[in-house]
Amino acid sequence: MKVVLQTFFILLFTVQAYAQKEYAVSGIITDESGLPLPGVNIVAKGSTTGTQTNFDGEYAISVTPGAILSYSFIGYVIEERKIRKSTTISFAMQPDVNAIDEVVVTALGTKRRKDRITTVSQEVRYEQLSQANNPSVVNSLSGKVSGLTIQNQKTTRIVLRGNRSLPNQGKKALIVIDGVVSSEQELSAINPNKINEVNVIKGAQGSALYGSQGANGVIVVQTKNAIIKQPEALSNEAYTKFHENKFKSTILSPLSTFSIDVDKASYSNVRRLINNGQEIPASAVKIEEMVNYFDYVYPQPQNEDPFSINVEQVITPWNKDTRLVKIGLQGKTYENEAIPASNLTFLIDVSGSMNSANKLPLLKSAFTLLVNQLRDKDRVSIVVYAGAAGVVLEPTSGKHKDKILKALNNLSAGGSTAGGEGIELAYKLAAKNFNKNGNNRVILATDGDFNVGASSNSDMEDLIVQKRKSGVFLSVLGFGMGNYKDDKLELLANKGNGNHAYIDSMQEAKLIFGKEFGGTLYTIAKDVKIQLEFNPSKVRGYRLIGYENRLLEDEDFVNDAIDAGELGSGHSVTALYEVIPVGVESAYLDPSSELKYTKNTVRENTSDDLLTVKFRYKKPDGDKSIEMVHVAPDAIVSASEDMRFAAAVALFGMQLRASQFYNKTTSKDVVALAKSGRGLDKAGYRAEFIRLVEAVDL
Known part of the structure; x- marks a missing residue:
């Protein structure tokens, strides 16, 4: 009998195991x-x-x-x-042509065209709620919205199916009543008869409209007596105006000199504007930052120099009469463990202007990613500023992440913005804990809306120029919309030996603090300058695409007192030139007048060089520049995938700026070019770019 029972249980478990096979x-x-x-x-x-x-x-x-x-x-x-x-x-998958068929006016008051929005919105009017004859708004919604689930247990929980959930946040939808983020209990307490309409937003646009809190869908409620404060207009955002680079004659202007720029803020900011269906100011489009947002395949340096130099020349995709030249620098990549110990000071804006979901709450989530990557040898301090500045966390080892995160998560927004005072205190604390053999950096996170004390752009420039002498580097992170001050944040980064990024989502935070952690925090070369000389026997004229805010005088190249850009671990820099070959007539080049005392002639030159490019840089702790020289032959090659994609991004930027050089191309031309250069695209950023371009009719 015992054997029979054993056999029975073995068979039973075998059947169950088979049944549960997956x-x-x-x-x-x-x-x-x-x-x-x-x-x-x-x-x-x-x-x-x-x-x-x-x-x-x-x-x-x-x-x-x-x-x-x-x-x-x-x-x-x-x-x-x-x-x-x-x-x-x-x-x-095939498009559902009936899925999106109306213009939606959201609670933010921004109109969005149906060809720029990837969201499903369902409106429930007052009459529908009244017909339910239920004293609870929450229960009245049940059955009125597809995918909406009302879970009544000890507390009411509203869930929208079909939305991604954030870690540790469940899948609860965000509730917004009369423009204010509210709880489900507050929604339940409203009499349905007092509601004008309910708008349910599902899909990725929930995040675009309300930050990370809207990732699981948004229920927007407007009562009949609502007095909704409209958000600050886009015009309250500030950008530095600049004029697009023109073509220059190689005879009259033989040298092109500029500082490198590894900032990527313009692309993520433009992405935010497109996703929100807003107009894009021309001054918000910095083509070099858009091009440099993406990774390109450049070889690692093989010698003691901190970067490799790479040149590629092709026929310009938007103008067959010109050539497109790509200059690429690749910084040496250091593994995180090989990076020296970091002395980091978080300088966080907690003023009233940081109170929206895509500012301080997103900031906390972004900084959490950074904190979780700290090593025991790293130290973090936190300085906050609103009406005044103060220290909320003294230097703390990365070993004590819980303590750092607790101080971070306890922050709340309110008050005016004494940005200058905050910067003073942050640099003072960083200098006090200066690590002579380490990486010393202040990380400023703000919307840039300073309004107390030293706050003008000139005040900020004077302050930062003074502080950078301390050897402390600066990273500037921009958040939010409506009152975003791009001009001020770019200035701070440029003058503070630092970099500037705009964080519009957790996806961007993961890029800055995850994938590019080392490059964001550790500088391998500072004051990096580039000077090109085109061979006038090969090139009649040239135009640097972008870098208008980074141009230098030719004599600044050898002047070590002139500040320039920084290159971080693993970072790359890409610059594009459009050149007019000798023998090609072009309306882009103004006819040059004959000089009386100087001949406009080219020295006899049998060289097959296209250009000579020189680089000067300093070591992070050095004061004397090191020069590198690279000569590129005049060889036109079949465009690489990287070249085609970089050209597509540059062309899109030119179209957004209504450039005189985009040669009547359209967004369809950009999409075709970008698709041909998409390549492997493991992270999907190039595919995202293609979708953005498809959403804009240019």
């Missing part, structure tokens, strides 16, 4: 044009098993045989696939 299903989901779709929701019907595609459209999920997988993405037809023998399911 298949690992994987694949790639693309759109109708073959581009990967990130964020596609994949759910096994009738179960709680689900996942989403990554940036490359890839996914993997474990399900039982016979399960039916449902694939859904905003703006596309829902697809279903039954699991049989195949464990690989890949296909292209």
